[in-house]
Amino acid sequence: xxxxxxxxxxxxxxxxxxxxxxxxxxxxxxxxxxxxxxxxxxxxxxxxxxxxxxxxxxxxxxxxxxxxxxxxxxxxxxxxxxxxxxxxxxxxxxxxxxxxxxxxxxxxxxxxxxxxxxxxxxxxxxxxxxxxxxxxxxxxxxxxxxxxxxxxxxxxxxxxxxxxxxxxxxxxxxxxxxxxxxxxxxxxxxxxxxxxxxxxxxxxxxxxxxxxxxxxxxxxxxxxxxxxxxxxxxxxxxxxxxxxxxxxxxxxxxxxxxxxxxxxxxxxxxxxxxxxxxxxxxxxxxxxxxxxxxxxxxxxxxxxxxxxxxxxxxxxxxxxxxxxxxxxxxxxxxxxxxxxxxxxxxxxxxxxxxxxxxx
Amino acid sequence: xxxxxxxxxxxxxxxxxxxxxxxxxxxxxxxxxxxxxxxxxxxxxxxxxxxxxxxxxxxxxxxxxxxxxxxxxxxxxxxxxxxxxxxxxxxxxxxxxxxxxxxxxxxxxxxxxxxxxxxxxxxxxxxxxxxxxxxxxxxxxxxxxxxxxxxxxxxxxxxxxxxxxxxxxxxxxxxxxxxxxxxxxxxxxxxxxxxxxxxxxxxxxxxxxxxxxxxxxxxxxxxxxxxxxxxxxxxxxxxxxxxxxxxxxxxxxxxxxxxxxxxxxxxxxxxxx
Amino acid sequence: xxxxxxxxxxxxxxxxxxxxxxxxxxxxxxxxxxxxxxxxxxxxxxxxxxxxxxxxxxxxxxxxxxxxxxxxxxxxxxxxxxxxxxxxxxxxxxxxxxxxxxxxxxxxxxxxxxxxxxxxxxxxxxxxxxxxxxxxxxxxxxxxxxxxxxxxxxxxxxxxxxxxxxxxxxxxxxxxxxxxxxxxxxxxxxxxxxxxxxxxxxxxxxxxxxxxxxxxxxxxxxxxxxxxxxxxxxxxxxxxxxxxxxxxxxxxxxxxxxxxxxxxxxxxxxxxxxxxxxxxx
Numbered sequence: 001x002x003x004x005x006x007x008x009x010x011x012x013x014x015x016x017x018x019x020x021x022x023x024x025x026x027x028x029x030x031x032x033x034x035x036x037x038x039x040x041x042x043x044x045x046x047x048x049x050x051x052x053x054x055x056x057x058x059x060x061x062x063x064x065x066x067x068x069x070x071x072x073x074x075x076x077x078x079x080x081x082x083x084x085x086x087x088x089x090x091x092x093x094x095x096x097x098x099x100x101x102x103x104x105x106x107x108x109x110x111x112x113x114x115x116x117x118x119x120x121x122x123x124x125x126x127x128x129x130x131x132x133x134x135x136x137x138x139x140x141x142x143x144x145x146x147x148x149x150x151x152x153x154x155x156x157x158x159x160x161x162x163x164x165x166x167x168x169x170x171x172x173x174x175x176x177x178x179x180x181x182x183x184x185x186x187x188x189x190x191x192x193x194x195x196x197x198x199x200x201x202x203x204x205x206x207x208x209x210x211x212x213x214x215x216x217x218x219x220x221x222x223x224x225x226x227x228x229x230x231x232x233x234x235x236x237x238x239x240x241x242x243x244x245x246x247x248x249x250x251x252x253x254x255x256x257x258x259x260x261x262x263x264x265x266x267x268x269x270x271x272x273x274x275x276x277x278x279x280x281x282x283x284x285x286x287x288x289x290x291x292x293x294x295x296x297x298x299x300x301x302x303x304x305x306x307x308x309x310x311x312x313x314x315x316x317x318x319x320x321x322x323x324x325x326x327x328x329x330x331x332x333x334x335x336x337x338x339x340x341x342x343x344x345x346x347x348x349x350x351x352x353x354x355x356x357x358x359x
Numbered sequence: 360x361x362x363x364x365x366x367x368x369x370x371x372x373x374x375x376x377x378x379x380x381x382x383x384x385x386x387x388x389x390x391x392x393x394x395x396x397x398x399x400x401x402x403x404x405x406x407x408x409x410x411x412x413x414x415x416x417x418x419x420x421x422x423x424x425x426x427x428x429x430x431x432x433x434x435x436x437x438x439x440x441x442x443x444x445x446x447x448x449x450x451x452x453x454x455x456x457x458x459x460x461x462x463x464x465x466x467x468x469x470x471x472x473x474x475x476x477x478x479x480x481x482x483x484x485x486x487x488x489x490x491x492x493x494x495x496x497x498x499x500x501x502x503x504x505x506x507x508x509x510x511x512x513x514x515x516x517x518x519x520x521x522x523x524x525x526x527x528x529x530x531x532x533x534x535x536x537x538x539x540x541x542x543x544x545x546x547x548x549x550x551x552x553x554x555x556x557x558x559x560x561x562x563x564x565x566x567x568x569x570x571x572x573x574x575x576x577x578x579x580x581x582x583x584x585x586x587x588x589x590x591x592x593x594x595x596x597x598x599x600x601x602x603x604x605x606x607x608x609x610x611x612x613x614x615x616x617x618x619x620x621x622x623x624x625x626x627x628x629x630x631x632x
Numbered sequence: 633x634x635x636x637x638x639x640x641x642x643x644x645x646x647x648x649x650x651x652x653x654x655x656x657x658x659x660x661x662x663x664x665x666x667x668x669x670x671x672x673x674x675x676x677x678x679x680x681x682x683x684x685x686x687x688x689x690x691x692x693x694x695x696x697x698x699x700x701x702x703x704x705x706x707x708x709x710x711x712x713x714x715x716x717x718x719x720x721x722x723x724x725x726x727x728x729x730x731x732x733x734x735x736x737x738x739x740x741x742x743x744x745x746x747x748x749x750x751x752x753x754x755x756x757x758x759x760x761x762x763x764x765x766x767x768x769x770x771x772x773x774x775x776x777x778x779x780x781x782x783x784x785x786x787x788x789x790x791x792x793x794x795x796x797x798x799x800x801x802x803x804x805x806x807x808x809x810x811x812x813x814x815x816x817x818x819x820x821x822x823x824x825x826x827x828x829x830x831x832x833x834x835x836x837x838x839x840x841x842x843x844x845x846x847x848x849x850x851x852x853x854x855x856x857x858x859x860x861x862x863x864x865x866x867x868x869x870x871x872x873x874x875x876x877x878x879x880x881x882x883x884x885x886x887x888x889x890x891x892x893x894x895x896x897x898x899x900x901x902x903x904x905x906x907x908x909x910x911x912x913x
Contacts, residue, residue: 068814088817095818101811104912105833115819118829148912166819369724376720379713383739383794386750389760393753400753403763447646454639458647465650468658471845472896473852475869476889479876480657483886487660503653506646535638564743566855571876580745587859591753599746606741613741614734 019044019202020065020083020170025074027060027226034060036226038074042170042204047196049205049213051249052223058206061223062172065204066095078169089118094163095172099179100155102147108134108158109143115166133161136195153184160192164199173205177212189215210250214238222246243358247285254291254331256284256354269327270306272351283357288321288334290353294346303348310341387603394596412597422598425582432498432578433562437555439502444509444554445547451510452517467511469504474567477504482571493574500568505558512557516550549616556613560606658893664886674882682887692871692888699867702782702789703850707797709790710846714797715839719831722805733802740795748859751788755779755860780862788860789850796849797842804838805831837907844903848896868892 018041027035035057042048050058063069065076067088076084083091094115102111110117112133116126134140137157147155156176163171177185177192193216196203207213213220214234222229222237222245229249230242241247244255258267260282263274272284292298294305308326315337322333322341333347393400397407416422447466451459469477481500482492490496520543528538544551566580573581579602583595665682668675686692721732739747754760755778762774777783808831816826854869861867868888875885 066818089820089822097811097815099811101809101815103812103830118819118821118825372716372720372724376717379717382713386747386754386791387742389754390750403760403767443646443649446642450643450646453634454643456643462647465654471848471900473849473869473892475852475854475872476893479889480661483660483664484657499653535635560741566745580743583745587749595749599749602746603742607738610738610741
């Protein structure tokens with residue numbers, strides 16, 4: 001699957017009419033090009049994650065959509081109307097900020113009601129909707145509290161309620177879970193996903209955590225140095241990464257380099273066939289869990305076989321990660337945890353699991 | 360990365376701010392201008408440029424005597440205030456003792472009380488103790504009143520100090536005394552210098568407290584004050600201009616130091632992502 | 633981590649000094665207010681005569697009200713000048729912020745006397761302002777109320793205290809996390825609403841601190857009236873100062889001083905409570 005193919009896929013999202021369209025957006029800060037020609041569509045009700053390292057441009061893109069930065073070039077459209085020319089307070093978009101940005105001088109109820117109050121919503125309507133919103137995030141009991149007295153997880157829920165009460169068409173979330181500890185994080189991920197499904201609004205979620213992205217998203221947009229590396233569903237990205245970067249950023253992989261001749265490629269001491277790829281130098285991604293010890297062989301035919309010496313065993317509970325040496329080439333193999341292994345062993349994998357990627 | 364440009368423009372506010380700046384600087388500009396004016400302090404516009412007033416100033420021994428007096432008092436005040444201020448800051452930061460809250464307020468009181476009250480109180484004390492009013496009583500007044508400045512500045516510096524550094528020093532075998540000299544004090548160096556400069560300047564300019572504690576020898580501000588009663592000459596403009604020039608030099612130094620020792624107001628910067 | 637010796641060593645010297653040279657003097661002041669001046673000598677006879685005189689003699693009340701009015705005017709004007717300036721620097725100045733901040737601070741370091749003197753030369757009948765107005769033929773005679781009036785005192789003190797008021801407001805504005813402002817806009821509040829609902833409330837502690845400082849110091853100022861105020865602008869501190877002069881009526885002067893002291897302390901106390909309530913930590 002070529003990169004062009006992978007990216008062109010996002011131009012045909014699941015629904016026909018896209019909610020948000022980012023057309024050829026570029027953003028410069030002085031000499032630095034933070035975003036380079038980004039084009040992306042978000043479908044209504046979709047959970048799309050912007051995934052990338054620090055400096056990849058993901059938060060900048062989010063802020064462009066929210067309205068806190070202006071694009072250097074390009075346009076943003078929402079529901080057939082131009083978005084990037086509007087100030088933030090006129091956009092039907094709301095943000096959950098990374099450190100929540102709750103107003104310290106207002107209590108929970110007043111924080112949540114803020115967006116309605118500035119639009120002069122009638123008082124009884126505000127009261128009713130605030131109750132609803134707090135119930136949705138299970139924080140009804142804290143209505144009179146001040147943000148400073150709440151825990152991180154509680155503040156995060158209030159930030160959510162405060163944003164959602166305005167019924168935006170798109171909710172932006174800027175790494176909202178990064179300040180929480182591991183267990184709370186998992187819990188909140190699950191709640192967020194459920195919430196999104198229930199409400200049905202599109203969520204644009206920014207994170208650098210690939211596990212989080214895979215767990216939550218309908219689609220992942222992988223950003224690297226300001227450009228889109230790949231945009232696809234989590235399963236698609238995992239099983240068919242477009243590039244070496246994508247293959248290594250999401251999950252772990254082995255990169256095998258060799259020369260394709262006909263329907264066969266030799267990467268060091270490992271031979272893979274059949275492959276349907278044009279001749280020439282090529283790189284293949286092979287996931288560690290796709291490789292099995294020969295004794296665990298439940299692999300159908302055809303299968304590839306190679307010998308390697310075990311250098312390290314890293315225990316991980318249900319599985320183990322073996323670092324093996326195959327004639328100088330270092331590979332990782334993930335196997336079910338078992339007896340400590342040693343010495344030289346034979347390993348097998350299916351050629352279908354070796355995915356050609358762009359260098 | 361945040362947008363380097365300012366978030367928005369507001370020409371009205373900019374114009375208003377420019378006016379405020381003008382208001383703040385206008386008198387000083389006028390003062391300096393007229394120090395070079397042959398025909399005195401009033402009238403408009405100033406017509407004849409001259410350096411005579413400066414020449415007169417340089418041969419005015421009374422002024423220079425008062426300058427020396429002020430310098431002596433200021434230097435001594437810096438020494439006293441810094442020492443006691445450092446101890447007070449340490450005490451407030453690290454010790455708990457009965458009357459701590461009262462002590463803290465008492466130390467800070469001269470900062471916010473009108474100078475006349477502190478001056479009068481000290482005058483009464485001097486009389487009570489049978490002291491002759493002189494530069495020494497002035498020094499006592501300045502030194503005591505300015506402890507508050509030292510304490511505030513040094514307390515802030517102590518808060519910035521990483522306690523772990525002192526713990527590491529003790530862990531490595533240094534005694535508390537050694538730790539103080541090798542770790543605590545060097546870390547406070549910038550705060551000490553900044554505080555010292557501030558105290559020096561405040562002492563040089565002090566009038567209200569000095570007014571009631573002065574003896575036969577004048578400090579610079581009181582010398583000028585006395586002359587103002589006799590009549591205005593541009594010589595006073597000249598000495599004021601010089602005071603201004605020295606103040607500007609000091610503040611530049613102070614600001615450079617402060618920028619290095621105290622971090623800017625915390626703003627949540629958006630991560631580069 | 634700190635031994636008892638350490639703690640004693642650091643606490644005792646300043647405690648002793650402050651007790652001797654601050655607590656005791658203030659106590660003496662307090663004591664004097666209850667004593668009497670008789671035949672040119674201060675008599676240590678405890679009584680409330682001085683305070684009675686203060687409250688019954690309309691002159692003192694009149695001067696005190698004038699002082700309060702002047703101090704309030706100075707505070708108000710300083711706020712009107714200082715707040716927008718601080719706001720501009722914090723939110724609109726961008727790269728020039730540091731430089732402009734330094735420029736605002738510089739006058740603070742220039743002698744009070746120098747600045748007061750400057751106004752004296754500007755406002756007088758043959759001063760620069762009158763000269764300027766006549767030069768432009770806006771007026772044909774010197775305007776006399778510029779100098780030696782409460783107006784001049786207010787003008788001079790506003791000039792002195794605007795940078796003082798600026799400082800805490802600027803610090804408070806800088807402390808407002810920018811995401812709060814973005815959140816406000818994100819939720820639909822335009823710039824004006826954001827200012828009124830978020831920025832202003834959060835800057836109140838700084839505003840209060842600056843205003844308190846300007847008010848209290850103006851209240852007790854005696855130099856400005858002497859320099860530019862003239863007899864129509866005599867303030868309460870001038871009365872105290874003259875009582876300590878030839879009149880030698882230290883007890884009465886002390887009584888007035890104690891009143892000023894009490895007002896200062898109560899105001900400080902009140903604003904401290906308010907600041908705590910409004911600081912939303």
